[in-house]
Amino acid sequence: MAYRETVELEADDILEAALTGNVAFLVVGDPLSATTHTDLIVRAREFKSKDATEATPVPVRIIHNASITTALGSSGLAGYNFGQTVSIPFWTDGWRPDSWLGRIGDNLALGLHTLCLSDIKVREQSAEDMSRGILRYQPPRYMLIPQLISQLIAAAKDHKVDYLDPDRTLAIALCRMGAEDSATRRGEKVVAGTLAELLACTTPDAAQQAADQAEEDKYEEENPLASENDMEKLREERSVRRAIEFWGEPLHSLVIVGSRLHPIEVTYGKALALPGSRWEEVARDVYGCTA
Numbered sequence: 001m002a003y004r005e006t007v008e009l010e011a012d013d014i015l016e017a018a019l020t021g022n023v024a025f026l027v028v029g030d031p032l033s034a035t036t037h038t039d040l041i042v043r044a045r046e047f048k049s050k051d052a053t054e055a056t057p058v059p060v061r062i063i064h065n066a067s068i069t070t071a072l073g074s075s076g077l078a079g080y081n082f083g084q085t086v087s088i089p090f091w092t093d094g095w096r097p098d099s100w101l102g103r104i105g106d107n108l109a110l111g112l113h114t115l116c117l118s119d120i121k122v123r124e125q126s127a128e129d130m131s132r133g134i135l136r137y138q139p140p141r142y143m144l145i146p147q148l149i150s151q152l153i154a155a156a157k158d159h160k161v162d163y164l165d166p167d168r169t170l171a172i173a174l175c176r177m178g179a180e181d182s183a184t185r186r187g188e189k190v191v192a193g194t195l196a197e198l199l200a201c202t203t204p205d206a207a208q209q210a211a212d213q214a215e216e217d218k219y220e221e222e223n224p225l226a227s228e229n230d231m232e233k234l235r236e237e238r239s240v241r242r243a244i245e246f247w248g249e250p251l252h253s254l255v256i257v258g259s260r261l262h263p264i265e266v267t268y269g270k271a272l273a274l275p276g277s278r279w280e281e282v283a284r285d286v287y288g289c290t291a
């Protein structure tokens with residue numbers, strides 16, 4: 001398995017091996033879509049072997065693959081009408097990057113849809129471990145639909161922008177695209193609705209909130225030394241569990257619908273919409289498009 005460090009720090013070893021044999025660099029999706037690996041290709045072209053005095057370019061063949069950037073067609077929205085893609089990074093207590101918000105605004109101003117990709121954290125170290133020089137990796141984390149939507153809404157509120165109103169913005173969740181149902185894992189799931197409706201799919205109701213509180217009380221009773229960090233971890237594990245129950249395992253993406261909507265797209269989206277969704281009403285009243 002080539003981890004990010006392998007590609008970033010040990011690319012020369014990959015290229016050295018490719019000088020004398022066939023080396024395949026396998027990626028998720030398409031090698032040149034969303035995460036582009038052009039850097040490796042440039043290095044291959046300019047490669048100078050350890051003992052060589054001159055560059056000995058390594059030939060590269062690119063084999064394109066299905067990608068989230070084409071699977072988004074399952075939303076029913078025309079690929080022509082998408083603007084800039086954005087990646088939504090995990091926020092922490094002290095770091096809430098949101099430069100993507102302006103790019104969503106630019107797309108919406110032109111009536112264009114936005115593909116929002118979600119953050120993936122694999123083999124990440126905690127700041128604490130790094131400062132102590134301990135090489136230990138955190139468990140992998142994948143941003144799921146509820147957190148992605150919550151961050152969109154929070155950033156829009158922080159910056160007081162006039163777009164991404166949860167009740168007036170249509171969106172389509174694209175989860176596990178291309179995956180088939182199996183005995184242990186749900187296959188792809190495509191769901192349309194307003195941001196508020198999609199978020200509500202995993203928001204606990206009053207009975208669930210009471211059960212959550214009871215679970216926390218019991219945990220504290222059984223673990224009297226539990227810190228606020230432990231409680232946060234418990235809550236996060238629970239929301240991840242809930243998100244996976246509804247949306248399925250990662251990977252998840254979200255499309256924010258722009259105003260360049262065609263009546264056929266509204267009809268297509270209606271078939272993907274949650275039961276009782278205001279999809280058609282919002283398409284008509286806010287987006288000005290009737291099926």
Ligand SMILES: C[S@@+](CC[C@H](N)C(=O)[O-])C[C@H]1O[C@@H](n2cnc3c(N)ncnc32)[C@H](O)[C@@H]1O
Pocket residue numbers: 027028029030031032033034035066067068069116117118119120174175176177178179251252253
């Ligand atoms: C950094 S991008 C890499 C994209 C990849 N090169 C491709 O062409 O699909 C990774 C993000 O793409 C999205 N993604 C990739 N595959 C997906 C899938 N099968 N279903 C839903 N989203 C997917 C997720 O948002 C994921 O976090």
